[in-house]
Amino acid sequence: MKKFIGIYIIKNKITNKFYVGHSIDINKRFNAHKSYLQRGIHHSIYLQRSWNKYGEHNFEFLILKLCKSESESIKLEQFYIDNYRDYLYNTADSASFGGDLLSNNPNKEKIIKRRILAQKESLMKMSPEEKIDKFSRSGIKNGMYGKAHSKKTKSIISDINKGRAPINKGKTLEESFGTTRSKEIKQHLSNLAKNRTGDKNPFYGRHHSDETKVRLKNSMKGRKPVNSRKVMINDIVYESLADAARNLNVVPATILYRIKSKNYPKYEYYDI
Template structure:
């Protein structure tokens, strides 16, 4: 199979060769989308599965070419329903309803999903965490030292450092609203982003970045305003 041939819009499917679970997706460029699946920036269920099993253990298939991109949502919904890929025992799609590319609305995470993410977080506490006891790298030490000594730092890098420090501060002390994307109602007010991270087994900076709406990878707004099936914002005091 030559992925480069799929340089067109349509619906695709990944099938786990080990457990049979499937993931159905849509894209205006299937080839480009194929290579972004499994990136570390993707923290959703399917992204975790690819990193766990390896992309080589997934069979990739283009289900349908959709030249009329306005129909991508409808066709994705058809195939999601056909394979029931939103059922936890059959697939990796977290949400039940498809919508326009880059955006999702749908169901809340199930208790089973929440328990699974919570268990992953507890499994990496303390000495079980792969970063436990590790020291700063020589490269990081050098950068910090140069910064303190007044060595010129590129403006782009300085902005990244400032934004990063803001996010770290927010993770520690600012309350977080978890919002239902369908109703817009606040489902829960968390004491801090750190509490959210501990409960859901995610990186502690993920939620503050989502609240700010800026992707730390490129400094641009996120394409999708949902994270783990919800919207997130800093709580107004």
């Protein structure tokens, strides 16, 4: 489908109020707006409320003017925002943000939760083949190939993902994918690792700077490895082998040896 650069409006045929926006692909933007409105998660609370009240059939999506560049469309949208404020559903005062920002919406948290729920429901309805077709697109097949997210987009993605835990968190590969699939994944990861040794590794022959080492060290402070196990020694529980070793002034290998040895019955893993 041909891409159209310009400004567009989403107009209420009953009240004549409208939402104005710009895009380098207006048809694609129309589809996105419709999807959000139909699911009740549009970033413009005023447009969403009006859509819910009057119904989809009382709104029309119109291309207002085609432009030669995105910068031209931004200037034109700004003109409408400045001169037609009383007739707009827009909440942002600047067209430079690409329309409304989720962060400006008074129902921001509610919208984020509803978007997360909608995404989960959509994923649950997809077959494994559909998921692969939708998400496993590498190279030029990927819509983001050669592109980068803007700071605004990164901020929105960050807001959406805050508080979300991976669906496989705390689960083994077998629990998440089944025995057969987990074996395939392990083999695939093993093959990848074998092909990234020596001079095949992008970091081969290179070293982290002192600044990077400090940053990595600070980022790891307070983080517990996902595979660490608590241990109990002489009825005292420690968070891990390393934690016990630090407190007892020995090396972790000594703690591990004593746990496995029959000569140290007071050394054991503490699994609740």
